[in-house]
Amino acid sequence: DVKVTQSSRYLVKRTGEKVFLECVQDMDHENMFWYRQDPGLGLRLIYFSYDVKMKEKGDIPEGYSVSREKKERFSLILESASTNQTSMYLCASTVAGGDNEQFFGPGTRLTVL
Amino acid sequence: SQKIEQNSEALNIQEGKTATLTCNYTNYSPAYLQWYRQDPGRGPVFLLLIRENEKEKRKERLKVTFDTTLKQSLFHITASQPADSATYLCARDSNYQLIWGAGTKLIIKP
Numbered sequence: 096d097v098k099v100t101q102s103s104r105y106l107v108k109r110t111g112e113k114v115f116l117e118c119v120q121d122m123d124h125e126n127m128f129w130y131r132q133d134p135g136l137g138l139r140l141i142y143f144s145y146d147v148k149m150k151e152k153g154d155i156p157e158g159y160s161v162s163r164e165k166k167e168r169f170s171l172i173l174e175s176a177s178t179n180q181t182s183m184y185l186c187a188s189t190v191a192g193g194d195n196e197q198f199f200g201p202g203t204r205l206t207v208l
Numbered sequence: 209s210q211k212i213e214q215n216s217e218a219l220n221i222q223e224g225k226t227a228t229l230t231c232n233y234t235n236y237s238p239a240y241l242q243w244y245r246q247d248p249g250r251g252p253v254f255l256l257l258i259r260e261n262e263k264e265k266r267k268e269r270l271k272v273t274f275d276t277t278l279k280q281s282l283f284h285i286t287a288s289q290p291a292d293s294a295t296y297l298c299a300r301d302s303n304y305q306l307i308w309g310a311g312t313k314l315i316i317k318p
Contacts, residue, residue, distance in 0.1 A: 099251070126304070135216060137297070137310035138252075145304070153305070185251050194240060195306055199251030 099200040101186055107206045114173040116203050118186030125191035127169035129161060131182040144169055145191065176207045210235050212300055214309035221316050227288045229312045231281040231298030238300035241281045243272055246295045246311065288316045
């Protein structure tokens, strides 16, 4: 059974803390994505990666960074968490060259106090 | 800029009836549109993809249409069941990314 897993389902952090969200996929997909989802706004792309050590900014990269040291793992980093980063974070992966059918993890609900 | 618009109001349907959800896009026609289902607290799950040159696609009780004149896709669930209650998301291609609608919440009442 193919899977995308995320390190935490729920996370509570304080303003200014450094936050790491991890995503692992077992499908040998080349492309991986980080989104945030807020009510009424839909999924917004933060960063994506099309290969190991490669990354591209999405629509809302400010305040975030990413790391992809291995093909199966894509990490999202909040350098200094702020209350406006309270959100649902979703990781997805997809095979390169296909129709971009995305496989999602269960999501991490992050609350920044 | 390209946008995907879905009805933000929840859709209430009686069990057994056909539920129809709408997805409208702006600007040029996408090469394809995708539909996903999302349950509360979960990630979206891919359901169907329809290409620009396809008028209609079916999968079991699901049917999707693509009308390039109206710039619209319709998503139908026939013989709806309470288990079909979820939020349904529409997405269009944009280079190597997807642009997402905010989703429509579907509630099937027994």
